[in-house]
Amino acid sequence: MRTFPAEESAALGGPAWLSNRRAAAFERLVGISPPTDEAEVWRYSPIGRLDLDAYRPVAAPEHGAALDGALALADEFGAGPRAIVHNGRIALLERRGLPEQVVFAAASSLETEPSGFGEVVGRDDFFVALNDSFTPDAITLEVPARVTLDEPVVIVHWCDGGTGDGPAPTTLLRSLTRVGEDAEARVIEVIAGPADAGPGLVVPVGEMVVGDRGRLSYVMVQDLSHDTWHLARLGATVGRDGTLKSFTAGLGGAYDRCRVDAAAVGQGSSTELTTVYLGSGDQIHDVRTLQDHVAGKTTSDLLCKGAVAERSRSIYTGLIRVRNGAARSDAMQTNHNLVLDASAHADSVPNLDIEENDVRCSHASSVGPVDEDQRYYLESRGISPDRAERLIVLGFFDDIVERSPVPSAAGPLRRRIGQRLAGLLGRGGESDG
Amino acid sequence: MTATGTLKVSDLHAEAGGAEILHGVDLEVAPGEVHVVMGPNGSGKSTLAHALMGRPGTTVTAGSITIDGTELAGLPSWRRARAGLYLALQHPIEVPGVRLEAVLTEALRETDGDAGRVASSLDAEADAIGFDRRFLDRALNVDLSGGERKRNEILQMGVLRPRFAVLDEIDSGLDIDALRSVARRVELATSEWGLGVLAVTHFRRLLQELRADRVHVMVGGRIVAEGGPELADELDTSGYGAYSA
Numbered sequence: 001m002r003t004f005p006a007e008e009s010a011a012l013g014g015p016a017w018l019s020n021r022r023a024a025a026f027e028r029l030v031g032i033s034p035p036t037d038e039a040e041v042w043r044y045s046p047i048g049r050l051d052l053d054a055y056r057p058v059a060a061p062e063h064g065a066a067l068d069g070a071l072a073l074a075d076e077f078g079a080g081p082r083a084i085v086h087n088g089r090i091a092l093l094e095r096r097g098l099p100e101q102v103v104f105a106a107a108s109s110l111e112t113e114p115s116g117f118g119e120v121v122g123r124d125d126f127f128v129a130l131n132d133s134f135t136p137d138a139i140t141l142e143v144p145a146r147v148t149l150d151e152p153v154v155i156v157h158w159c160d161g162g163t164g165d166g167p168a169p170t171t172l173l174r175s176l177t178r179v180g181e182d183a184e185a186r187v188i189e190v191i192a193g194p195a196d197a198g199p200g201l202v203v204p205v206g207e208m209v210v211g212d213r214g215r216l217s218y219v220m221v222q223d224l225s226h227d228t229w230h231l232a233r234l235g236a237t238v239g240r241d242g243t244l245k246s247f248t249a250g251l252g253g254a255y256d257r258c259r260v261d262a263a264a265v266g267q268g269s270s271t272e273l274t275t276v277y278l279g280s281g282d283q284i285h286d287v288r289t290l291q292d293h294v295a296g297k298t299t300s301d302l303l304c305k306g307a308v309a310e311r312s313r314s315i316y317t318g319l320i321r322v323r324n325g326a327a328r329s330d331a332m333q334t335n336h337n338l339v340l341d342a343s344a345h346a347d348s349v350p351n352l353d354i355e356e357n358d359v360r361c362s363h364a365s366s367v368g369p370v371d372e373d374q375r376y377y378l379e380s381r382g383i384s385p386d387r388a389e390r391l392i393v394l395g396f397f398d399d400i401v402e403r404s405p406v407p408s409a410a411g412p413l414r415r416r417i418g419q420r421l422a423g424l425l426g427r428g429g430e431s432d433g
Numbered sequence: 434m435t436a437t438g439t440l441k442v443s444d445l446h447a448e449a450g451g452a453e454i455l456h457g458v459d460l461e462v463a464p465g466e467v468h469v470v471m472g473p474n475g476s477g478k479s480t481l482a483h484a485l486m487g488r489p490g491t492t493v494t495a496g497s498i499t500i501d502g503t504e505l506a507g508l509p510s511w512r513r514a515r516a517g518l519y520l521a522l523q524h525p526i527e528v529p530g531v532r533l534e535a536v537l538t539e540a541l542r543e544t545d546g547d548a549g550r551v552a553s554s555l556d557a558e559a560d561a562i563g564f565d566r567r568f569l570d571r572a573l574n575v576d577l578s579g580g581e582r583k584r585n586e587i588l589q590m591g592v593l594r595p596r597f598a599v600l601d602e603i604d605s606g607l608d609i610d611a612l613r614s615v616a617r618r619v620e621l622a623t624s625e626w627g628l629g630v631l632a633v634t635h636f637r638r639l640l641q642e643l644r645a646d647r648v649h650v651m652v653g654g655r656i657v658a659e660g661g662p663e664l665a666d667e668l669d670t671s672g673y674g675a676y677s678a
Contacts, residue, residue, distance in 0.1 A: 372489060373526050374526060374528045376488055376489060376510060377522065377525070377526055377528065377573075378528070378531075378536060378539075379509065379510045379511040379514070380486050380487075380488075380510045380511070380514055380519075380520050380522075381511075381514055381519075381536060381537070381539075381540040381589065381593065382511055382514035382515045382540045382543060382544050382593070383511055383514075383536070383539050383540050383543065384511050384543065385509070385511065387539055387543070388511070391528075391531050391535060391536065391539060392528060392531060394530070394531075395528060395529055395530030395531030395532075395572060396529065396530055397530065398530035398531075398572075399529040399530030399572065400530075402530075
């Protein structure tokens with residue numbers, strides 16, 4: 001850990017609990033080997049190419065002009081409470097009418113450690129330990145019992161990225177969202193930076209705890225530069241009859257890894273995980289999900305859809321686990337991959353681990369080019385092949401974007417995907433003259 | 434508006450799945466006429482429909498398909514559609530995320546340039562055949578029943594106003610009331626803009642609802658008998674067996 005020394009961790013400061021937490025994490029970190037692609041959870045990934053000596057913790061930024069871009073992003077996704085996090089430091093936090101009893105704060109401003117911090121994602125993962133050791137701060141949102149937030153909370157993480165000189169910046173992002181009994185919240189996290197940012201590493205860790213009968217809708221949009229590695233880890237636990245609806249979108253990144261573990265721990269709870277990705281150039285999108293049924297009568301529904309163009313590739317790995325005691329659970333897992341160019345590639349790896357008899361599990365997956373029958377159907381209406389393909393691919397994405405559990409995220413997502421696709425489809429020119 | 438050219442199919446041979454299915458089919462449909470091709474399962478009716486529309490995998494190996502003298506046989510399906518041909522599919526498929534209105538707007542934008550009328554004619558066409566207007570906002574055929582999908586094919590035909598429509602088993606999946614309203618819409622189109630119709634079926638039921646000018650019997654990839662609607666009555670007593678190739 002030459003470029004991630006203990007002194008840098010210690011220098012991050014903050015309240016005693018946070019400093020102590022980082023110090024303990026650093027001790028842990030030096031005892032964990034960085035992962036290789038031989039580990040099952042990193043299969044098919046390029047993680048073996050990551051040389052941490054080429055990175056270092058990102059420096060504290062001058063907020064300045066970067067804030068304008070971040071604020072514009074926040075406005076695009078919602079008009080309610082917001083936070084701007086710049087290189088991992090909270091640059092702005094506006095409550096905008098949040099009920100008084102709701103905690104929405106920088107962790108560094110809290111006198112005691114927020115309850116549940118670190119408990120969802122555990123302690124044995126290398127990148128979680130790296131995050132624990134070097135995250136400058138964290139956004140905490142705690143919605144007490146029986147409180148419903150009217151507006152979605154928007155958190156924009158702005159990451160400056162590298163210039164190409166010296167070790168590349170590593171930005172450690174952290175959030176903790178707790179929704180109490182019978183409470184309800186909607187949260188959008190946007191992870192972005194300058195489109196032309198040079199090499200960098202962004203490691204977000206997000207934890208969600210949903211209480212009994214609580215309801216959390218969560219959206220994460222990653223739109224970093226195509227030179228940035230993004231290694232995200234999201235974890236959630238849902239209490240009795242509670243509901244989590246999570247939606248993650250992977251647009252940017254050189255290697256974009258998004259792992260979402262959702263545990264239905266209370267009887268009758270449900271999780272709905274939706275994830276979308278779009279690859280072009282040499283991008284790699286790697287989506288890994290866990291639908292973990294801990295208690296009985298729980299339901300989970302996963303839908304992952306994405307497209308790879310040019311030389312990009314994607315990996316979807318999903319595990320449905322129904323633990324002993326989770327009888328009468330119902331799990332669905334669906335993964336559809338569009339392969340838009342012959343040089344692109346998609347892998348789909350569904351897995352089941354069922355320890356109960358009385359359960360329903362189903363999964364479906366597909367990998368391939370635009371469906372011939374759909375194309376013929378549209379062409380039989382007089383639509384040229386280029387335009388038919390464009391309609392079908394845009395529809396493929398529209399179909400999933402409209403499932404965003406926070407509606408205000410759908411428009412911005414549709415725009416970004418539409419812009420990307422405009423440059424990727426019909427490059428053969430208009431052959432319909 | 435009354436069109437003048439005919440849809441003419443001459444000595445059409447077509448292959449699907451590596452085997453010749455159509456062994457020389459001749460048909461001629463004038464504007465405003467309704468022709469019905471009847472035949473048992475496996476007689477080549479659906480292959481005829483797809484050979485006319487140009488489905489990939491169905492290859493015309495000899496013969497010709499013309500509208501108004503323009504040869505269609507070598508053209509991709511979208512060019513055939515622009516020449517005025519329409520196919521109502523036997524099994525209309527779902528196209529997730531692609532709204533009906535977007536498809537029709539795109540189709541009209543490229544043909545007659547009057548895409549602006551899509552929204553208003555959608556409502557009118559939906560009402561004409563009892564297609565629930567709520568379905569108009571859905572992605573193409575997504576979460577529609579088999580019968581609703583069939584109506585949707587006729588609805589699209591009404592908006593696009595092709596010169597000739599091939600209806601592949603339009604009667605299957607429709608209950609009698611739905612079939613009746615679909616048949617009325619098709620008949621009206623024959624006078625409204627001179628639509629020529631080639632309906633393919635293996636049930637005589639269609640002929641009880643759709644007034645046909647000509648009936649053709651297809652067996653073993655050939656037209657083996659032709660006549661007026663009374664031909665269907667003969668089929669009812671003698672069956673297709675009398676025509677076995």
